[in-house]
Structure formats: structure tokens, C-alpha cells
Amino acid sequence: MPAIVECRFNGFGHTNLALAIFVSGVRARKYTLWAKETLGRQLDGRAGRPFKVGGGAHSEKPEEKSAGNLSVLRKSGRAVVILKESMAIEEEVLYLTELLRVKVYDLKGRDIGTLRDAALVPLIDPVRLDRYLVGAGPGWLSIRYDQIESIGPDGIRLKDERLTPYHSDEYMLRMVRDLLDQQIIDAQGRKVVRVNDVTFLKQRENGHDVLHILEVDIGLRSMMRRVLRGIVPPATVRTLQTHIHPHSIRWEFCNILEADPQRRVRLNISNKLLEDMHPADLADIVENLGHEDRQAIFNTMDSETAAELLSEVEPGIQTRILESLKAEKAADILEEMEPSEAADLLNELEHERSEQILDEMQPEEKEEVEELREFREDTAGGLMDSGFLALPEDATVAQAMDELKRDEEILEDLHSIFLVDSDNKLRAIVPLAKLIFAAGDTPLKNLASDSLVFVQADENQGRVAEMFDKYNLLSLPVVDAQQRLMGVITVDDVVALLRQG
Template identity: 45%
Template sequence: MTKHPNQRTSVSALLGAAVADAQGSPLGHVREFAVAPSIDAAHIHGLVLRLASAKRDKQPSLILISQLELGPGGHMQLRKDAQPTLLQEDDDYLLLERDLLDQQIIDVHGHKVVRVNDVDLVWENCQEDTPDLSLRIAEVEVGMRGAVRRLLKGLPSASVDRISSRFGQSVIPWDFVDLIERDPSRRVRLKIEQDRLSKMHPSDIADILEELAPAERHALFISLDEEVAAEALEEVKPKMQQSLIESLDSEQIAGIVEEMDPGAAADLLSEMTDERSEAILEEMDPEERQEVEDLLEFSGDSAAGRMTTEYLALPATALVDRAIDSLREYEGDIDNITDVFLLDEEEKIIAVIPLVQLLLAAAGTPLADLPRGHLVTCNVDANGRKVAELFDKYNLRSLPVVDHEKQLAGVIHAEQVIALLRASR
């Protein structure tokens, strides 16, 4: 047989294609593409055929790609002495037509959910001096080109290629689809590498979660590590939050809640029944639990209900060195730290130091000697409208919240106010 290295084809082009036996007689037609992820997730392991001689209710047969030869025009024929085997129902194969086409997958680089319209394949010779073939999975087609190819399936390949080439290419390299597993309901579940997800902004992950169908949404969420899951959960709407965690047990939710901003965690738990909320709190570490319980006591529309207890406050007598060490040791979301608050001996706030002033100061400088920002505070009982007015009037990045003894109780960051304004629109 003639060798055709690097000849491109696709799932839509090969579905229904004829396969001949070693003598050139009709053997059957391609009905599926079997991938064995545990062996090689980048290549087609074998073609599933409906044999020409088989009865309708007979099990389909499997031909390994290594058992095939490729003739002129891409005609497929069995190599000498090769024989098909029955495809067993319990074989752990990913079947591309059944398990991948028309399914939703995540375009990690485009930060969006897309639908698979076709899969691009490449015939390759395993080694130059042997006739062994391999069929590599090159790309996933998610644009109109793939949809048109499937729509025109059955027409001469030259006509299909000519028409589909008029449409722009939109593909995701198979390398970026990572690993695909079938869940018990036979749907596709994507397991994206955690390092890729961790590089995405939490709001992008939240958008993806909202675009996915329920089964895929749940599968993606439970694949996230606790920190990434917590950040994404803070970005979705309350109704979606409850949907994402409703199937998780209290221990799993507690692990995620501990990674959330305490204010966001309190908002999440306040939407649950008292019984469910208490069960989750019982699973949390004592320190994180106490912070959240304190915030649960406040009205959600009050300043206290909007504030977080994650901030950086130091005695007015502290030096720059101490502040730098505190920044390094800070375990909250460092992106939210825009100011350092100075407290007197009674824990009352007396000054706010912009972070940039801290970074420009020499080591050993007393914090009290640094240029100060304009100090604006609000009471724990202030409503959301008052908080928004203060941010707008003074162009604030953060707003300290003080209790009835004028002690620092928490801080409201700009992102909480933006979320408040969006929710009120």
C-alpha cells in the first residue's frame, strides 16, 4: 500500500467510510472512533465498524489503527492476517462521535464555553521504514467550518472541502483539551489542568460555570481545588452558588468556605437553612468559623454585612519593617490591600497609610511619620446606599468600618461596592 504521511482528515469525513478486508472485499463501515485515554489520549486506538455481514443487533467490531493500511485516495484496508474483534460493552473507551461531538467543552485560552462540531485527525506513519499507521487527534473544531462539514457529510469529499473552506477556522488544539473522562451518565467531563485554571481570573471561571450545562458545570466545579473554587464561587450569583454546592457534603463546603473572604462566606451561608449553615460551620476551623459567625450577626444591607475582616492594621508605634513583614505573612487576598490602618492603644483607627507610601519608605521609619491618606470611616449600621455615597464622594479604595466604641471592626473594599451597585441595577 502507498504511504500517506501527515494526511489530514476528520471525524465527519471518516464516519460511514468503507473499510476493505485484506483481499480488497467490503468489510464494513466506520461508525465510531475509539480512544483509550489510559494508553494514549492523543491518538485513535481503533475504528469501530458495522460489518457488512453483521446482523443489525450484533455487537460492533473494533479494528486497531495499526491493523490498517491506507491506499490511494485514503481508502482503508486491513493488513494481511489482521482480523476485527468484538467491541465489548465494558471496554473503557472514549468514543468521539458519541462522547465528544455536540458536547460543551472549555476553551481555556478564550475563557469561554464552546460546542464541538468536528474533530480534525491526521494519518501518520509511525516510522519512515515501516508501514505502521497512526491516526493522531489534532484539533477540536468549534466553529462554522466543522458544522458545515458535518452538515454536508455524504457528499464527495472534494465538494465538502471546497464549501467548508469558505468559513473561518476556529479550533482548539487537542493538547489543550487535556484529559477527557466519561462519567456514569456517559457524558463528557473535562479535567482541565489546575495550573491553567489558576492562571484564569476568577470572574472568567465564573462566566464559564454559568455557560455550562448543569452536568458539565458540576463536573468542572468539583475538579477545582478549594482555593480556585472559593474565588470562583465569590464571583457567581447567589442562586448559582447554591446550585454549585447543593450536592456537596458539609465537609467539602467547609473546605471551600474557609478559603473565601469571610464576608463572602457569611453571605453564602446566610442564604442556606439554619441547619445546613450550622453543619458547615461545625466542620470549619475554629478561627475561620468565629470570623464568619460574627459577620452572620449583621444585616446583609448594612456596612457590617458588606465588610471583610481581612485587612492590615498595625499599632501607630510600628515601624516600616513590621508592616513589610505583615504583608509577607498576610494570608488573605493580597490584591485587596491598598492601605494600612494605624490603631491607637484602644484599637481605634487614627490614620490610613496608602500602600505606595509604605513601599517607598526607608526601613526603620515609624509608620506614624509617613504621608497619610484622607481618613473616612462609617459605622457598622450604615446602609449600602451610604457606603456607596462615601466611596463616590471621596474616591475611596477601601472604607474602614467602626463599631459603636469606634474600634475598627472591618473594611469594605471597592469590589464589594461595585458588586452592590451591580446587584441594585
């Protein structure tokens, strides 16, 4: 039965075609097929579903174009590439566990050692194996990818005699040392996984075999390959594994955990996949990581993203993270958090540690947090934030709009504008939504709510929650004994409070 490759198709001249390969007895695999010797182009692999050509009452006759071992059928803007039996796609896929300890032969067919590891050099190519590390006698040899004639489970044959001893290279991401049996983050599945094996695509380029990393394997298939390696022939293992559902992660969705910031740069490791995740999902991942891996993530993230993440992490883990970071980094993160939350976190730390972090904070943020630390955590003052907009009683809609434009970040959690007198006493509350259709010269007090609902800073948190429920509030101003405006509590603060309780 021929293998079928399905792809989106935008004309035979288009270079990037999404495809999925289906082989008899083999489930769909996601990888790149190099067809340079036949169609003269690279087909860029993605997952897909098989596309049946013909077979319907209204089926149109497909257009066909052949070249070498490939036959391309185009129909309704899509294409099917049919590979002849001489091209066995499954043989193009190799596994790391199949290759480890295979013999390496020189140009004369002499055994010079066994494969011990292989490495990417991400700054050169993020997916192509660049070096093969061969155990030969007391030391190792480093073999470049372009020195290899052929590679497979039966051995590696070289095309070049100029071999060099292996020296540790921090620009290398080694498959055995850095990936196999290591924890990584599956950014698509949003979980921490352990790598059991690595899948490569073997391609023929310029007369020699080249391996490109496709995915890491984490399921039962990969465990079986490791258990049976050296006991059962690879061909038999492949036959057995077809009865087990594959469980793997595409390489582009793998996030490597590396604590050393300099090595992350050398290996071109980015946190973009993690930073694009929802903070709550990423928090679940972080809570399942070890101490060093957590520290690595926070040390390499920008402070704003790290602050959002820290807010979602369980309280006990929050303090351990802050204790592990350098004071300067911890301060940068806390400056991006709501002041009340930052104050609560600092109160959970040892006095000496919290003072170290405060000393690294900017003066304005430091003063704000220190003021909030004076309130007990179980009071309204302990819940409130300083992110509010207060304007004079005689302010207009136009003035309010000008203030909002000057500080757009405040809009994220702003529900109301507070009107105060010359002594900063709260006089009225204006829902933000009322500004939308109001004329610019309209006095804000004309749009104020009929009732003035507020809470004093020393009120207990239980009463605060009751007020949000009773009055269906989105925000609640906090005042002192003289009714001077001090801060605001938002519905998000109350939800977080209830979640903890």
C-alpha cells in the same frame, strides 16, 4: 500549483519547526506533517503566514536543500518547504464524519463490518487514535491502530487478522460517544461550543496509516459535511466547503467536560487551561453551562481557583452551585473567599444547608464567618472583611514590615495599616505607600493621615458608597459604637456592590 509550508527555521538540523500549510484552493490549516521518510524529522505544526521566497529588489538568493518529495528553501533565518504535486496535503486531512460507516476490509479484501467509532487512549498518547470500533454483526470489534494498513473515505484495510471483541474501556475517549454533538469549552476563544466534527491528520508510520487528532470543527463547514454525508461524494463535499470559512478549535485548546472525577483521571483530563483563564471570563462560560457541567468544573478545580471563579458568577447561579456540591467541597471553597462574601452566600442558602457547610469549615474561618452573618447584608458590617493589619499606636515601620513579611497574602488587598490603642480603639490610619521610603525606626503615627475616616458597622451601604466617593478612599475601617476596630471595606467591595445594584 505546489503546496507551500512556511516555518520558522533554525538550521536544517533543528527538529521543531512551526509551520502552516497553504494549498491551492484551501485555507491555512494547523497540523503536524510527518516527513520522516524524506527529511527524517518531524515538523511540529502551528499557524503561520505564507513566506514568499525571492521577489524583492533586495532579495537574497535562498539556500535550497531537497529530499524526496520535499524541497526546503532557507532565507533570512526562515524556511519554506515546497511539496511536489505528488504529495496532496488536503488528502492527508480526514474528517470523522467522512469515516463513520465506511467499510472495513480484512487481508483478503472481505467486508467485515463498518466503522462505528474511534477512540483516543490519552494516557498512552493524547492525540493518536488508538482504537477503531467496528460494527460486525450483533457485536463490535476493537481494532488497534497498528493493525490498519490504510484508512480513508473509501474504506479501511487491515494488515492483521487477530481481531478482538470490543469491551467498554473507561480509559478510552471515544470520538462519537464523548465528543460529537457534545459541549466543550474553547479555552482560547473563552466560550462554550458544540462539536460538529473532528479533523484528523493521516500520517504514514512504519508502513501503515495513523490518524492524529488536530482540531474539532464547530462551524458551517462541518455542518455541511454532516448534512451531505452519504448523499454527495466526499470529494465533492470538500470542493464545496472551500467556499465556506473554516471554524475550528485546535485540540490543545479544547477542554472536555467530564463530571466523574475518576474518569477524568483515566482520560488524563486537566483543568489547567481553565485555571489559566481570568476568573471573569471563566464565569461567563460557567453561566452558560448546564448543572452537571458546572458541578464538574467546581468539583475538579483546586479550592482557591474555584473561590475566585465563584466570586465572579451571578448570585443566583452561585447558590445553585453551592447547593450541588458536597458540603466538604463547598466549605473548602468558602474558606478561600473573603469572609464577608462567604457569609453573604451562606445567608442565601437554606438554614439546614448552610449549617452543613459551616460544620465542615475550619474553626477559625467558621467563627469569622458566623460573626459576619450577624450583620444585615445591606449594612457596612455586612460588607466588611477581617483581612486588615492593626498595630499598636507606638509601632514602628520596621515592626510593620516584619508583620507584612509574616503574612504576605494580606498584601493583595491591603491599602492601609490601622493603629489601635490597648482597648482596640481605632486611633490612626497609615497609608501603606508611606512605608516605602521611611526609615525602620520611624514611628507609624508620624506617617498617619491627617483625618481619621471610619464608618460604624450598622451604617447602610448607600452611605458607605458615598464616603468612598467623597474621600476618594481605597479602604474604609469599620468600628462598633465604642470605635473598636471590627473590619475593613475595600474599594473592590464597593465596586461589587454597585455592580449588583
